[in-house]
Amino acid sequence: MTHPLVEQLRFARSEWGRALDGVSEEEAQRRFLPMNCISWMVGHMAWHEHFYWVHVAQGRNVAPHLEELVGNSRPASTPGLKEMWETWRKVTQAADDYLESLTSAELARHLRYGGKEVSQSVGTMLQRVIYHYWYHIGESQAVRQLLGHPDLPEFVGDIGSEAPYRPEEIRV
Numbered sequence: 687m688t689h690p691l692v693e694q695l696r697f698a699r700s701e702w703g704r705a706l707d708g709v710s711e712e713e714a715q716r717r718f719l720p721m722n723c724i725s726w727m728v729g730h731m732a733w734h735e736h737f738y739w740v741h742v743a744q745g746r747n748v749a750p751h752l753e754e755l756v757g758n759s760r761p762a763s764t765p766g767l768k769e770m771w772e773t774w775r776k777v778t779q780a781a782d783d784y785l786e787s788l789t790s791a792e793l794a795r796h797l798r799y800g801g802k803e804v805s806q807s808v809g810t811m812l813q814r815v816i817y818h819y820w821y822h823i824g825e826s827q828a829v830r831q832l833l834g835h836p837d838l839p840e841f842v843g844d845i846g847s848e849a850p851y852r853p854e855e856i857r858v
Contacts, residue, residue: 690852692785697849698819705823714767718832725767727822729756732774738811739781742799748780749773
């Protein structure tokens with residue numbers, strides 16, 4: 687059974703898609719300084735999930751171009767939205783291979799990267815990604831307002847039916 691925290695990540699991902707529904711390729715590449723453009727945000731979230739759940743957790747690399755293009759502390763870029771969504775889908779699918787296996791015990795452990803133990807537990811890393819999505823949902827809505835988009839979605843969406851609180855199952 688999927689861990690409740692992974693279900694919350696999936697809800698954040700679905701809200702991410704809802705936040706960006708209707709954004710055109712041209713609009714997604716428009717940058718309002720000092721913010722990044724929307725297409726960068728999509729790629730950046732793909733990068734974050736890729737780094738944690740595909741590269742570190744699984745030792746795989748399904749999107750080698752992301753680090754240079756949209757990784758942390760990289761120069762600003764304006765990648766194509768279509769390409770970033772395709773990459774995001776590929777990455778999240780690969781990430782799900784790992785995320786589906788998580789138990790409460792595994793969320794408490796620390797992964798190893800570069801021969802060292804990562805300072806945060808897997809559970810803390812998972813929370814960081816969830817909150818990172820919400821940060822960029824807010825930022826993307828600010829960009830959409832600057833683009834003149836009317837009738838933006840309200841957040842948080844239907845969490846009561848899509849991702850309600852569910853206690854962890856105790857697995858022995």
